[in-house]
Amino acid sequence: MGSKKIAILGGGESGIGTAILAKKKGYTVFLSDKGKIKEKYREVLRNIKVEWEDERHTEAKIFDAEIVMKSPGIPDSAPMIKRLREEGIQVVSEIEFASWFSEVPVVGITGSNGKTTVTNLVQHLLKKGGIKSGMGGNIGNSYAKMVADDEPDWFVLELSSFQLDGIESFRPHIGILTNITPDHLDRYDYKLENYIDSKFRITKNQTEGDYFIYDADDKNITDWLDKHSIRSQKLPFSLERKFENGAYIENEQIVVKINNTQFTMPTSELALQGKHNAKNAMAAATVAQLLRIRKQTIRESMADFDGVEHRLEKVLKINNVLYINDSKATNVNATFYALESMESETVWIIGGVDKGNIYDDLLPLVNEKVKAIICLGVDNDKIKRSFGNIVETMLETTSMDEAVKMAYRLADKGDNVLLSPACASFDLFENYEDRGRQFKDAVRNL
Known part of the structure; x- marks a missing residue:
């Protein structure tokens, strides 16, 4: 060379x-x-x-x-x-470059939402199943650094659409596509189809011996699959229908079927609750089944998984008000899941840099669950226009401390205070982690 x-x-x-x-x-x-x-x-x-x-x-x-x-x-x-x-x-891209120097099989996980949770859950399952694996990519360590350092049995990589844009021969043995909702459209000429094509690059080099796990309830995904053929073996998951090969819900149990093997687990035992987390669990359990991890181990792992920092993370209960950090919700769809999972009246902290957000989908949920909105951003006009006539109380601030103090005054016993910004963080914070940490510090200082 x-x-x-x-x-x-x-x-x-x-x-x-x-x-x-x-x-x-x-x-x-x-x-x-x-x-x-x-x-x-x-x-x-x-x-x-x-x-x-x-x-x-x-x-x-x-x-x-x-x-x-x-x-x-x-x-x-x-x-x-x-x-x-x-x-x-x-x-x-770095993903492509690193792949030239490694024969280690990869589980690659992409999607607009849920990919970090699925990546962490797969890593947790592999670890508990005694499989030596390195986790990184779009989170934690870069793939290249892991290839340079150490050769585990598997790599578990979270992959963004930007990382997939730069691949030529990279081929994950197991590819997962959690969902597709409009995000980062500023990078894709504001065309959703360009963004969808980008996500599907995860299947580009897969062969008949590889697997593709995807959300069969997601119209963007199923429409694309109707029009294009992929070589890998398809393993769908769904809350709405059943499959010969794939994952679904039946009698309040998760069922994963692959080539006549079957894994089941009651949804009530999952550590992470909510419909979207049932999907995340199905995707991860499908991987565990493919890798023949013991069923008992899979069940234990799904029951004791801690979740991801800044993703619907319960921070503290003060005066019987629960403070929840969902700073990782940087788009509307992620916030939709957060609001959907709120069981009581909620004071909602939202705002930041908007990536072309359309808030219409949130209106029914806000109407049902949100008692007050605190806008934490430099420019909150769109948020005010969207929700101004649905909630009685709407306040604005550019300080996290101030936002948390406002929420403390507005929340009554039994309420939730939810930071789920639906926006990027760069107007006031270094990144979503910084935003989430500032929220947690402010709550602990109340």
Whole structure:
């Protein structure tokens, strides 16, 4: 192979992981970030002794490379990316690059919502089943870093549509598509079909020996499958119908059937409640069945799973009011699930950077469950227009402390206070984790 030159655009988790792996595989590495690279990542770059820069892009060095890895945050439409492709320089994602150096089978999980929960649940099942697996991708460690570090028996990867956009030969042995609802449309020319195609790239290189697990109640998914053929074996899950091969609900039990083997578990025993979590559980249990994990182990794992931080996370009960952190709800659909699972009157904290949200679907739920809305964002006009005449009380703030204090004053015994923003966090916070942590700190300081 000789010493190939790779240029890496972006010094975040995927960029640093790629640098580590490329260096290990004998590439000449140049990493460039237009923004500022975090100190913890600079430290890694200094340790592995690769050339890097931040707050600029030195084009001569980037265009000197034979291959370019671009971070998922950089759109395909960026002028530099277009020019690289015109010059015939291969541009790939970190997921694609890492896959060239690993024979370890992958469970790849994508979807608009639920993918983090399913990824964590699959990892939990594998761990309890005694299967050595590495979890990462769009959460936690980058795939490239894990490939460089260690060879487990399986990789469990959460994959965003942006990561899938940059694959060519990457092939998960088991692909999962949790659902598709409009999200990130600003990156897909505001065309839902482009976003759907992007999600289905998870099946692009699958063969007859691979599996595709998907939500058969999701019209966007089933319509696409009606029009396109995929080679992998389909294993649907549904709350509405039954399958010869797949997962469904019967007599309040989850049933997973694969090639005449059957797994059942009462839905009441699942650690995570709510319809959407029954689906997440079906997807994960299907993987566990494929990997022949003992049924008893699957049941125990599904019953003791803790859930994911910032996803309907119960923080504290104060004066019999429950405070719930759902900061990970960065789109309307995620917030729909949150409101749907509220069993009592709710004070709802919403707002942030809107990715083209349409709030209509939430109106009946807000009408039924929400007693007051606190807008936590720089621009709340759309929220006010959408819900102003449904709820009596609507307040605005740009401070999390202030929002939680307002909620404390508005909530009565037995109520919930729910942070489920339906928006991205970048107007006031570093990211949704920062937003969720600030909420939890503010609640603990009441």
